[in-house]
Amino acid sequence: MTQTAMSRLVTPPELTDGTMRIVPLGGLGEVGRNMAVFELNGKLLIIDCGVLFPEEHQPGVDLILPDFTYIEDRLDDIVAIVLTHGHEDHIGAVPYLLKRRADIPLVGSQLTLALIEAKLTEHRIKPYTLTVTEGQIERLGPFECEFVAVNHSIPDALAVFLRTEAGNVLHTGDFKMDQLPLDGRITDLRSFARLGEEGVDLLMVDSTNADVPGFTTAEREIGPTLEGIFGSADKRIIVASFSSHVHRVQQVLDAAEKEGRQVALVGRSMVRNMNIAAKLGYLSVPEGILVDIKNVGNIPDHKIVLMCTGSQGEPMAALSRMANKDHRVDVGSGDTVILASSLIPGNENAVFRVINGLLKLGAEVIHKGSATVHVSGHAAGGELLYCYNILQPANVMPVHGETRHLIANARLAADTGIEKQNILVTDDGSVVDLVGGKARIVGEVDCGYVYVDGSTVGEITDADLKDRRILGDEGFISIITVVNRSTGKIVTGPEIHARGFAEDDTVFDEVIPKINAALEDAVMSSNDHTTHQLQQAVRRVVGTWVNKRYRRRPMIIPVVLEA
Structure with missing residues (x-):
């Protein structure tokens, strides 16, 4: 076994x-x-x-x-x-x-x-x-x-x-x-x-x-495919790959040289890694083929190839920003985009979102599923x-x-x-x-995920990510109420605000009497009640109502002040 x-x-x-x-x-x-x-x-x-x-x-x-x-x-x-x-x-x-x-x-x-x-x-x-x-x-x-x-x-x-x-x-x-x-x-x-x-x-x-x-298919079988695509493309060619894929960049440089095109490296990691590879002799760069991305506008569309990052749909990578029209490179009709990489499991939705965005802009998108552009x-x-x-x-x-x-x-x-x-x-x-x-x-041994979130390392927990997902998927509702400590009567509120849940806060009018009743019951049923107990009473009422009425589970943030 x-x-x-x-x-x-x-x-x-x-x-x-x-x-x-x-x-x-x-x-x-x-x-x-x-x-x-x-x-x-x-x-x-x-x-x-x-x-x-x-x-x-x-x-x-x-x-x-x-x-x-x-x-x-x-x-x-x-x-x-x-x-x-x-x-x-x-x-x-x-x-x-x-x-x-x-x-x-x-x-x-x-x-x-x-x-x-x-x-x-x-x-x-x-x-x-x-x-x-x-x-x-x-x-x-x-x-x-x-x-x-x-x-x-x-x-x-x-x-x-x-x-x-x-x-x-x-x-x-x-x-x-x-x-x-x-x-x-x-x-x-x-x-x-x-x-x-x-x-x-x-x-x-x-x-x-x-x-x-x-x-596994041999790497050199990609070369003829790229040459064929480069030879038939009428406008700009954009190739997306991993920033460390020296062999893929080499094939792009070779195909571009053969078809009389120049190449611009796009993305900080792509430029850094290829400069290192060329300096150490792992990348052979034909004389005069590389141009700075800043000068691409001066080169005819049919004479340029852009080699960029973002083949996995990373939101801040060059290709994703192009698909979102948030990049200096304005992808348009007639441009050819090649995704020269395979899908890393878990990235499928992000990649398909980028492909769909590029197609809407009029570009032709070629990927591993339609041509031998990656092994x-x-x-x-x-x-x-x-x-x-x-x-x-x-x-x-x-x-x-x-x-x-x-x-x-x-x-x-x-x-x-x-x-x-x-x-x-x-x-x-x-x-x-x-x-x-x-x-x-x-x-x-205990072995979990450690998240890097901006400048913080390990401070974000799975519970934090769950809260973020709820906020993103379900929205949140805040309820602010001031009650009389002795009588349980509402002094101010409930004042309800929502984000990502409903455009009109008047939808909450029908639950306000339920909140008032729950607070009065909680105050009168116990002389030593706590603010936390009152807040929990509000959360239960609003949570039950929202779930039954809208089949939603937003984040509910009750704030109860006693006067």
Whole structure:
């Protein structure tokens, strides 16, 4: 039987010397917020520290962080943070952890560290970094780390192989097996085979596309599609992608050059990341092809391409603002918009809202569902089967994905002959111990969402978000009343105001007598009543009336003053 996370919080046993403990603090049951903590002999190693982007039911939230509670009293025990690649869901939370201890060493590839260093500059943090390349081995406390090249949708991605006295762990990070990548850097299956021969006691493997059969389409197949679209477009072309997708930007630059167009990068993160990639040699920029967004108005529409952010419908990103006519770029009839990315689960409504807005403006919108303008950066089921057969791990722990992805990955592992009791389907906060070649779920730790809301971190709770949803969906009603302390008679009011509920406050005329009666009863029934009790009486009356009369549940704020 497959090991699964426990349904209730079970405190894990005390960790003994020689046993390695693995605690994922994000990335399981969700696509984002990836972070795993490895503990051995009193020292901690962290692999990845990313963010999750909010969904519609989390209004006002900017970012969601891993819950650092598990390690907040042990920051001095952290020997390093190893970053597998430079996507936000793997590096975005690093500034928030370094604000607690700024000298935690960051270990990663050249591009990954360059991207996080630029981000940390905005937070006024100068990190300690160690640049590593594939094949390199580094000792980080009790962990010997060997780095292995893997192919992903961003250059310079790495898998991490941990050699310890408790056993060997291979963490793949995000990866796929594109055999003809644009940069020629393939997933190093020769090293995978060598590590398999050495022995992989626990494989922590990317699950995002585990439920997709076959193999991921090669990145280079997008090039001809883009060239065809660019060649047939009569006016402006707007391409939206992730701001870190160097390969996609490279293909846009190549297609634009071939069709005699210039390219403007739109969005602060897009400009920053592509400048870094070009400076380090990961992006080849043809001479004279880039123009500043400020000068786009001087270039004929059929000679310009805009490369922007906002492919996930982010409200403040460039593409969303264009769809809302809140951007210097005025999208109109005849323009072609290409969404060169896949939908992150949870973003569907936001993306479709942007698509609909662009269509209303007269633009033609091309996306993954209508043309090959995006391929995934994650291994599909067939590729994962190859990994299991090459590595032949003793234990498997699917990571990076929603529950359906983790379970699909577990089934693939079982299909290759791995014993079901050695397959661990876990949640964020699950505690896994590895010793003597055996991995077991031994408990759970409290692990919730930490919300970034403007300049505040962790101060917004789920209860606050519930209040925001109620205000947004149902509106609110305030009732202000002054009563005579002795008689319970109304001195002033009830004065009722509503927002987002009814345009005309006269709708409340029929409930005012009910409020008066409830207050008089509450005052006369008890000589030692409190203001809170009177307010609760008003809330019950108004709440019951609104629910029966309008089938609504607005936020009700009663204020009762005694005179």
